[in-house]
Amino acid sequence: MPLQTLEDSPPELDKLWQTLEAVVDPEIPVLTIADLGLLRDAEIGADETVTVTITPTYSGCPAMNMIEQEIKRVLGEAGYGAVEVKTVLHPAWTTDWLSESGREKLRAYGIAPPAKGSTSKRALFGAEPEVTCPHCGSKETEQVSAFGSTACKALWRCRSCLEPFDYFKCI
Amino acid sequence: MTADTEKMTPEQQALFDYLLRLGDNAVVLSHRLGEWCGHAPVLEEDIALINVALDLLGQARSIMTYAGEVEGAGHDEDALVYRRDGFDYRNVLLVEQPNEENFAVAIVRQFLFDAWHYELQTALLQSSDARLAAIAAKSVKEVTYHLRHSSEWMVRLGDGTAESHGRVQEALDDLWRFSGELFEADAVEERMAAAGIGPHPQSLYAAWSETVDRVLAEATLSRPEDGWMQSGGRNGRHGEHLGFILAEMQFLQRAYPDARW
Numbered sequence: 320m321p322l323q324t325l326e327d328s329p330p331e332l333d334k335l336w337q338t339l340e341a342v343v344d345p346e347i348p349v350l351t352i353a354d355l356g357l358l359r360d361a362e363i364g365a366d367e368t369v370t371v372t373i374t375p376t377y378s379g380c381p382a383m384n385m386i387e388q389e390i391k392r393v394l395g396e397a398g399y400g401a402v403e404v405k406t407v408l409h410p411a412w413t414t415d416w417l418s419e420s421g422r423e424k425l426r427a428y429g430i431a432p433p434a435k436g437s438t439s440k441r442a443l444f445g446a447e448p449e450v451t452c453p454h455c456g457s458k459e460t461e462q463v464s465a466f467g468s469t470a471c472k473a474l475w476r477c478r479s480c481l482e483p484f485d486y487f488k489c490i
Numbered sequence: 491m492t493a494d495t496e497k498m499t500p501e502q503q504a505l506f507d508y509l510l511r512l513g514d515n516a517v518v519l520s521h522r523l524g525e526w527c528g529h530a531p532v533l534e535e536d537i538a539l540i541n542v543a544l545d546l547l548g549q550a551r552s553i554m555t556y557a558g559e560v561e562g563a564g565h566d567e568d569a570l571v572y573r574r575d576g577f578d579y580r581n582v583l584l585v586e587q588p589n590e591e592n593f594a595v596a597i598v599r600q601f602l603f604d605a606w607h608y609e610l611q612t613a614l615l616q617s618s619d620a621r622l623a624a625i626a627a628k629s630v631k632e633v634t635y636h637l638r639h640s641s642e643w644m645v646r647l648g649d650g651t652a653e654s655h656g657r658v659q660e661a662l663d664d665l666w667r668f669s670g671e672l673f674e675a676d677a678v679e680e681r682m683a684a685a686g687i688g689p690h691p692q693s694l695y696a697a698w699s700e701t702v703d704r705v706l707a708e709a710t711l712s713r714p715e716d717g718w719m720q721s722g723g724r725n726g727r728h729g730e731h732l733g734f735i736l737a738e739m740q741f742l743q744r745a746y747p748d749a750r751w
Contacts, residue, residue: 378628379548408552409624411631465639466538470545474534490631 335361335369338397345385346469349428352386356416359407368401369394374412376490377470414489426453431460431475431486450486452477462486502560504681505619507580508688509557510570511678511724514581516550517571519543519603521735522589523596531593538639539596545632552625572743576732583723584668586732594647594657598665601640605701606672606694608637613689622687641705648709655710662706663714670719672698678724 339361342352352358352373360372371390375383387404394402414433417425422432434448447462457479464474465488473488498506523543530536554567565573584603589596611633614626647658673691675683682688706713722728742749 379544408628411627464534464538466541
């Protein structure tokens with residue numbers, strides 16, 4: 320689902336979206352909620368109430384409450400009055416919504432970005448996508464576990480530089 | 491809590507009961523998985539089981555929030571989870587079965603559930619209830635990873651050493667009698683199927699059975715014969731195990747009502 324384009328939008332809406340750029344994911348602080356595609360909509364109502372719509376990466380993502388608080392804090396400091404944060408499940412978030420700049424920021428942070436057009440996740444063993452080591456760039460990598468330090472990441476290791484790394488897994 | 495439900499129409503009551511079944515399955519299994527925190531055989535598996543538990547807890551929250559709205563009695567997800575007694579819990583018996591400090595038991599329980607849960611959530615994508623379809627669209631992505639994970643462990647353990655094979659086969663033989671309840675139809679399920687809200691339970695059996703056969707064959711495990719199937723959990727008739735889960739899970743909210751972080 321494409322995000323609202325900023326072209327032709329009124330300047331006060333541009334400013335709102337730019338202000339929201341300051342809100343980052345508490346677990347991956349190099350990414351903004353816009354980079355991640357978690358920020359689905361932001362609008363200013365007739366009564367000046369700001370409504371921000373976000374969506375979780377995973378059902379149990381514990382960062383959602385903190386992101387909501389951050390949105391309210393950042394907008395409050397920017398002088399906005401009443402702020403409502405809505406959480407929607409539909410359409411379901413996908414790693415495809417990660418922006419190109421977000422993918423590059425992830426790599427620089429040491430997390431391999433999600434593969435594009437991944438193979439079936441129902442296949443057992445050996446059906447993992449090709450993942451490039453974010454440290455040395457080698458493609459000689461292997462999965463250690465499909466579940467990692469947060470819901471959205473898997474544990475991988477590099478057979479070239481022998482370093483372990485996080486992989487932002489496809490969903 | 492039952493007194494308030496008199497205000498619901500028969501359709502709302504059936505939907506409420508159905509949502510409690512979905513939510514309670516997720517809550518109780520999440521709790522069982524949580525018991526492995528710090529106790530799993532290897533660190534990666536500790537992390538994996540807790541990740542699965544977290545996904546299920548998140549799914550339960552989405553479902554229970556909706557259930558509270560359908561009930562219309564002012565109960566939020568916390569009230570429904572922490573203030574209902576065992577008789578009002580609607581989970582299938584499979585998910586409340588204890589870990590017995592046996593990893594094979596945890597994996598077999600998870601595999602039998604995941605294989606069914608995947609088909610259920612896939613079917614719920616077509617639900618006439620938009621809210622439930624949205625929750626399913628989120629959940630099915632997570633459950634796909636769960637099924638893959640538990641299936642791979644079935645193969646590793648089954649086609650592993652004589653010790654691991656024996657343990658997982660024993661767990662399978664022991665837990666098989668709780669698989670029948672997943673496919674039982676009753677008035678609630680029939681009403682949901684007729685309204686296009688949920689799939690008819692029996693419609694999920696063929697795909698579940700195919701997944702089980704495929705994985706058991708690769709795992710060199712024998713499929714147990716269908717015998718007596720134990721059921722009752724979805725109607726509030728539980729074994730002794732659920733009470734212990736609730737005693738631990740609900741203690742804080744019972745002792746300090748409305749306590750917040």
